[in-house]
Amino acid sequence: xxxxxxxxxxxxxxxxxxxxxxxxxxxxxxxxxxxxxxxxxxxxxxxxxxxxxxxxxxxxxxxxxxxxxxxxxxxxxxxxxxxxxxxxxxxxxxxxxxxxxxxxxxxxxxxxxxxxxxxxxxxxxxxxxxxxxxxxxxxxxxxxxxxxxxxxxxxxxxxxxxxxxxxxxxxxxxxxxxxxxxxxxxxxxxxxxxxxxxxxxxxxxxxxxxxxxxxxxxxxxxxxxxxxxxxxxxxxxxxxxxxxxxxxxxxxxxxxxxxxxxxxxxxxxxxxxxxxxxxxxxxxxxxxxxxxxxxxxxxxxxxxxxxxxxxxxxxxxxxxxxxxxxxxxxxxxxxxxxxxxxxxxxxxxxxxxxxx
Amino acid sequence: xxxxxxxxxxxxxxxxxxxxxxxxxxxxxxxxxxxxxxxxxxxxxxxxxxxxxxxxxxxxxxxxxxxxxxxxxxxxxxxxxxxxxxxxxxxxxxxxxxxxxxxxxxxxxxxxxxxxxxxxxxxxxxxxxxxxxxxxxxxxxx
Numbered sequence: 312x313x314x315x316x317x318x319x320x321x322x323x324x325x326x327x328x329x330x331x332x333x334x335x336x337x338x339x340x341x342x343x344x345x346x347x348x349x350x351x352x353x354x355x356x357x358x359x360x361x362x363x364x365x366x367x368x369x370x371x372x373x374x375x376x377x378x379x380x381x382x383x384x385x386x387x388x389x390x391x392x393x394x395x396x397x398x399x400x401x402x403x404x405x406x407x408x409x410x411x412x413x414x415x416x417x418x419x420x421x422x423x424x425x426x427x428x429x430x431x432x433x434x435x436x437x438x439x440x441x442x443x444x445x446x447x448x449x450x451x452x453x454x455x456x457x458x459x460x461x462x463x464x465x466x467x468x469x470x471x472x473x474x475x476x477x478x479x480x481x482x483x484x485x486x487x488x489x490x491x492x493x494x495x496x497x498x499x500x501x502x503x504x505x506x507x508x509x510x511x512x513x514x515x516x517x518x519x520x521x522x523x524x525x526x527x528x529x530x531x532x533x534x535x536x537x538x539x540x541x542x543x544x545x546x547x548x549x550x551x552x553x554x555x556x557x558x559x560x561x562x563x564x565x566x567x568x569x570x571x572x573x574x575x576x577x578x579x580x581x582x583x584x585x586x587x588x589x590x591x592x593x594x595x596x597x598x599x600x601x602x603x604x605x606x607x608x609x610x611x612x613x614x615x616x617x618x619x620x621x622x623x624x625x626x627x628x629x630x631x632x633x634x635x636x637x638x639x640x641x642x643x644x645x646x647x648x649x650x651x652x653x654x655x656x657x658x659x660x661x662x663x664x665x666x667x
Numbered sequence: 668x669x670x671x672x673x674x675x676x677x678x679x680x681x682x683x684x685x686x687x688x689x690x691x692x693x694x695x696x697x698x699x700x701x702x703x704x705x706x707x708x709x710x711x712x713x714x715x716x717x718x719x720x721x722x723x724x725x726x727x728x729x730x731x732x733x734x735x736x737x738x739x740x741x742x743x744x745x746x747x748x749x750x751x752x753x754x755x756x757x758x759x760x761x762x763x764x765x766x767x768x769x770x771x772x773x774x775x776x777x778x779x780x781x782x783x784x785x786x787x788x789x790x791x792x793x794x795x796x797x798x799x800x801x802x803x804x805x806x807x808x809x
Binding site: 345346347348349404407408411412413532536537539540552553555556558559560562563566567635638639641642 | 695697698699700701718719720721723767768771772783784785786788789790792793794795796
């Protein structure tokens with residue numbers, strides 16, 4: 312509330328500079344909480360002049376959107392200055408959602424249920440845990456590495472990605488704890504071919520988003536979905552089920568970002584399609600590694616003696632994965648149905664009978 | 668006495684379920700959600716608006732209107748019945764009877780977006796813990 316100045320205050324003003332006090336673009340703007348328990352959300356404060364989210368941020372420095380400018384020139388980083396390069400309309404909502412739906416692997420997984428597993432199944436689940444752990448660690452590092460390059464003018468995206476890094480940290484800790492809780496420990500490192508491609512995807516943020524959140528995201532989503540049903544213990548099922556929710560949140564950002572990027576810059580459909588060809592080939596190459604598939608087949612089949620039955624479930628998982636991948640891309644505005652490599656085409660066209 | 672308009676799968680039944688659920692600490696613990704979800708039982712479609720921590724605008728819709736919702740949850744009526752029986756017996760869905768398990772185990776997934784929108788269809792997974800509490804509360808509807 313602004314009050315009338317009294318003589319004492321006038322004297323104080325004369326003693327001090329206080330010229331900063333009129334440096335505001337939106338004095339008098341008052342944000343209100345959302346209805347139905349949402350509270351004062353990051354989207355709810357986008358009102359008045361602060362609701363203006365420009366298509367281009369003219370400065371490359373740390374100035375928060377809507378702050379009074381000080382001419383400090385450009386500094387290192389922040390070189391993604393265009394909205395289409397990073398924006399998603401749902402970033403603010405996803406940020407609030409991640410915080411509202413926060414949870415802990417320490418206390419919300421029934422770890423006590425991880426007992427008395429046959430050795431081969433313990434080995435198999437720990438192999439899967441090791442690979443998921445490594446993938447989550449790569450994700451945290453890659454997304455963190457990008458943050459300084461994204462403009463603070465689009466803070467909704469930056470703060471959402473901060474929570475996405477937290478989600479990937481939780482995936483890392485959850486699966487590391489799983490590997491350590493019942494004697495199996497960390498197992499064989501993955502071939503890491505897609506890891507390397509994701510690390511090297513500095514051509515653009517959208518390229519990283521496609522590799523990390525659409526290709527790898529759909530891959531992890533399928534694995535988590537199947538573990539949430541076929542996991543060997545209640546803890547394995549609950550862990551995968553909870554992380555599955557987190558995983559689909561980052562996929563949601565990715566779909567919405569790519570959709571927005573293409574709507575603003577239609578030529579991107581072509582260039583991102585070319586990038587996806589490379590991503591798909593690298594992922595296919597990595598998929599030739601038999602370790603992860605065998606480990607999953609042992610889990611799904613209930614042991615080595617039933618690995619063939621488990622492998623038919625793995626084949627269905629792969630089919631679901633590619634179908635999800637294509638569906639996400641189509642929703643984002645990229646139709647790859649007739650462009651994915653032949654082995655992927657084959658996977659989704661084959662009728663896979665699953666015996667359990 | 669419960670009349671037919673208050674029985675599953677009527678809008679009145681879903682309104683009771685919503686009233687119980689929005690006061691359920693377990694539901695609130697899972698956090699906010701935003702999704703328009705339709706539950707399809709045979710020819711009956713009930714639309715529910717999961718609006719942050721509230722559940723509102725619950726009403727019957729026709730098949731054409733299903734295109735406008737984010738997610739349709741549909742399964743054979745005998746599976747609906749058996750799932751609700753399991754929930755009634757145990758206070759919550761056990762093992763094979765959770766929404767997530769049915770979705771993977773049944774020949775056809777129980778969740779879909781009729782416009783094949785991957786973003787919207789995935790709300791089923793994004794909010795699955797909350798949706799499971801909602802359905803589990805069927806055990807408390809009298």
